[in-house]
Amino acid sequence: MGILTRLKSALFPSQAPATIGLYGPPNAGKTTLANQIASDWADIAVGDASEVPHETQRAQRVDGVEIEREERRVTIDVVDTPGVATEVDHAAFREHGLSEADAQERARGATRGIGESMRVLREEVGGVIYVLDSTADPRAQVNDMLLGIADDQGLPLVLVANKTDHADADPAAVADAFPTREVVPVSGLTGENSDALYDAIADRFG
Numbered sequence: 001m002g003i004l005t006r007l008k009s010a011l012f013p014s015q016a017p018a019t020i021g022l023y024g025p026p027n028a029g030k031t032t033l034a035n036q037i038a039s040d041w042a043d044i045a046v047g048d049a050s051e052v053p054h055e056t057q058r059a060q061r062v063d064g065v066e067i068e069r070e071e072r073r074v075t076i077d078v079v080d081t082p083g084v085a086t087e088v089d090h091a092a093f094r095e096h097g098l099s100e101a102d103a104q105e106r107a108r109g110a111t112r113g114i115g116e117s118m119r120v121l122r123e124e125v126g127g128v129i130y131v132l133d134s135t136a137d138p139r140a141q142v143n144d145m146l147l148g149i150a151d152d153q154g155l156p157l158v159l160v161a162n163k164t165d166h167a168d169a170d171p172a173a174v175a176d177a178f179p180t181r182e183v184v185p186v187s188g189l190t191g192e193n194s195d196a197l198y199d200a201i202a203d204r205f206g
C-alpha cells in the first residue's frame with residue numbers, strides 16, 4: 001500500500017467503499033469473474049454467464065465485497081456491466097441461432113446496455129477492471145473510447161487477461177499490446193491466479 005493510501009485510511013477509516021466496474025467486450029468473462037469475486041468474498045452470485053453475446057444488459061452490482069490481503073482489507077462494490085463492443089451487429093446474433101425478430105431485439109438491448117455501461121463509468125465508478133479474452137486478439141477487443149473516458153477521469157485501471165485455463169490463451173499477447181498498463185492473467189472460470197488479481201485490487205483500489 002502506498003503512503004498516501006495508508007494516510008487516507010488512517011484519516012478516514014470508515015470511508016465509503018469504492019465502486020469498481022468490470023468492463024470489457026461481450027463474452028470476455030465479466031459475469032463469470034464477478035461471480036468468482038462474489039463467491040470468494042461475499043458468498044453470493046451476481047448474474048448468469050452466457051455463450052450468447054450481450055447477455056448482461058443492465059449493470060448488476062454486489063455491494064460491500066470485503067477483500068482481505070495479509071495486513072490490508074479493502075471493501076469494494078462490484079458492478080458487472082453490459083459488454084461494450086466496438087460494434088453491435090444483429091446478424092451476429094442470428095449466427096447464435098436467434099430468430100430475426102429476437103436478434104433485432106437483442107441488438108437494441110445490447111445498444112442500451114452499452115449506453116448504461118458508459119453512464120455507470122461516468123457517474124458511479126471509482127476504478128475499472130477491464131476484462132479481455134486472452135484467447136482472442138487484444139487490440140481488436142478494446143474499446144478505445146471507454147479506455148479514454150477512464151483515463152480522462154483518472155480512474156485506476158487493472159487490465160485482466162482472462163481465460164488463462166483455455167488451450168488457446170495467450171496472456172503475454174495482452175501484456176505486449178498494453179505495455180504501459182498493469183495486466184493480470186487469470187481464469188475467472190477456474191480461479192487460476194485469482195490471488196494476483198486480489199493483490200492488484202487491494203493495491204489499486206484500496
Ligand SMILES: Nc1nc2c(ncn2[C@@H]2O[C@H](COP(=O)(O)OP(=O)(O)O)[C@@H](O)[C@H]2O)c(=O)[nH]1
Binds near residue numbers: 166
Ligand atoms: N475457458 C474459459 N471460459 C470462460 C472463462 N470465463 C468465462 N468463460 C466463458 O465465456 C463465455 C462468456 O462468459 P460471461 O461471463 O457470460 O462473459 P461476459 O459477457 O463478459 O459477462 C461463457 O461461455 C463462459 O463460460 C474462463 O476463465 N475460461
Ligand SMILES: [Mg+2]
Binds near residue numbers: 031032056
Ligand atoms: Mg455478462
